[in-house]
Amino acid sequence: MTAAALLQSILASMPEIVVITGACILLILGQLVRKGQEHLIGWASAAVVLLAALGTLMLSGDVWPAYTGMFVADPFSAFFKAVFYLATVLTFLLSRKYAQIEGIGSSEYYVLLLFALAGMMIMASAIDLLSIYVGLELMALSTYVLTGFLRQQRRSNEAALKYVVLGAVSSGIFLYGVSLVYGLTGTTQLDGMAAAVTGDPLDPGLLLAVVFIVAGLVFKVGAVPFHMWVPDVYEGAPTTITAFMSVGPKAAGFAVILRVFLNPLVAASDAWIIVAIIAVATMALGSFVALVQDNFKRLLAYSSIAHAGFAMFGVVAGGADGIASVMLYLLIYTFMNLGIFGTVIMMRNGDFSGEPIKDYAGLAKSHGGLALLMLLYLFSLAGIPPTAGFFAKFYVLVALVERGFVTLAVIAVLLSAVAAYFYIRIVMVIYMREPERAFDPALTLPVRATLALTAAGTIGIGLFPAWFLRLAQQSASGG
Structure with missing residues (x-):
């Protein structure tokens, strides 16, 4: 050298x-x-x-x-x-x-x-x-x-x-x-x-x-x-x-x-078929098993599995659009997932662990702002418009359809509908139930800053998704 x-x-x-x-x-x-x-x-x-x-x-x-x-x-x-x-x-x-x-x-x-x-x-x-x-x-x-x-x-x-x-x-x-x-x-x-x-x-x-x-x-x-x-x-x-x-x-x-x-060796092996099977199985398992979870962290673990499956659909699509859709998906997922974990971390105070889902019952009645933040993150994870999570999934689906994988796109949409249920279930616990105990969240300045930044990212990308998609496309194509 x-x-x-x-x-x-x-x-x-x-x-x-x-x-x-x-x-x-x-x-x-x-x-x-x-x-x-x-x-x-x-x-x-x-x-x-x-x-x-x-x-x-x-x-x-x-x-x-x-x-x-x-x-x-x-x-x-x-x-x-x-x-x-x-x-x-x-x-x-x-x-x-x-x-x-x-x-x-x-x-x-x-x-x-x-x-x-x-x-x-x-x-x-x-x-x-x-x-x-x-x-x-x-x-x-x-x-x-x-x-x-x-x-x-x-x-x-x-x-x-x-x-x-x-x-x-x-x-x-x-x-x-x-x-x-x-x-x-x-x-x-x-x-x-x-x-x-x-x-x-x-x-x-x-x-x-x-x-x-x-x-x-x-x-x-x-x-x-x-x-x-x-x-x-x-x-x-x-x-x-x-x-x-x-x-x-x-x-x-x-x-x-x-x-x-991106390597022709993998393309020549038709490995996308293997990845397509993995993507469907991953999203199906994560979505269905999460339905029966009572621990928030464990539910988010299966949610993470389901989101990994959805992102892999972008890998199956391949090409510049597929790669860019995965990159954008991961950026958006970082904001919304760190945001929802931030609320769990914030609830850890004293003898309150913040892990059982039932512990969030009635949060909206005493801490409306925090409940609204959780609503934002959960809706984004579910892919409900106009949050950033919706556009993360939308661009992956577009890449699939443009490459002719219509069946995979339909499967992804159906499994997303299943996954939406367990997010909405948490929203119902927060807004529809009576409080079981007093809440004392650890709202320090660093935690507030984190929640503000993740909320801004979740909302901002949802408002201007095209700009962030172009950034991902330019990065995927080498500039």
Whole structure:
């Protein structure tokens, strides 16, 4: 590698370098912070994220290949990194009071979130299967620890153990697919894989490799049949970490899936048929099982599975419109899902956990503003116009219809109708029932700021969806 190429590689990966270096420094400084002042590390971590975001913005207008074809900074990765930054900063804000209540306000908590962010950023920019794996494992190892951060609670320890075991299995499946690809094509770079099979009939071994790689990736987004970890992990993890995992790592998984599915090797394997089956099964399972849930976090876990299935319909559609629809979907999902989790986190105060759905009975009678916010987020998750969630689903359906997948579009609409029921059920509990106890929400300034920002995003994208769609299309096409 020449000096010029090395310099370009360093510049292209500067946001990742900033986050990893900042995390290492804060890990050391965290040992010097007095007990009770750990939130200072949280604010410093947010500053690191903002500095990395500035670097990403400076790089977003062009394509910067780096590290001899293993990494690239381009508009596509910049879009996803913006989603990651948003999810991470909002998680920091939601964690301020919650960490105090749960007794998890150690400096390592914020540092691990930064390492998870760095892993997601690498995943978004990786164009080599091995660099994808490095980013994936950095993200996964951090979230494994964060899931078990409620060390005194048995369900948190159980969730972390299940996550580690199943995550290790999925990583092994993914790596086996990578080894098959390398053995059959002689490369792990996505472009090299495409060149190795251009004009040739697809080798059955490569088809098997694609199946293994897809299986490893769909685990990370919680899709069927690799969804079994989601409900227990989401319920057992600290609610702030559940909120983070529901948007950040899921978006990172889709970033990799879209990178891989842009590859002619995958297109040649007709893998879209596999993904179509996974999408239908994922959305059906998430929608129907959520109907019988009484725990809010567990319901949102199955909701997350259903939304992963819907987003995968955009992957099936493919093309520029399909990819852009998935990117827009993930951006909107970040706002509305962090918003609804923010209300759950806000309700955690004293002996009030905010998890049983029945505990929200009559909230509208004592806290009308909070009830209205929950109504907004729940309607958006259900895809009811004119919220942003409606347009997220609408553009995916348009991409499906334009590619001729009318049957899949009809199935997606029918399953969305099923999913709408359990969101509306919560609205009925909030507005139609009498209060069972007095509410004392932890409405701190950071929580208020988070709810205001997520509400603005949910409403704003709903009012101007075309502008955000164009942004996603420009990012998907490389500018």
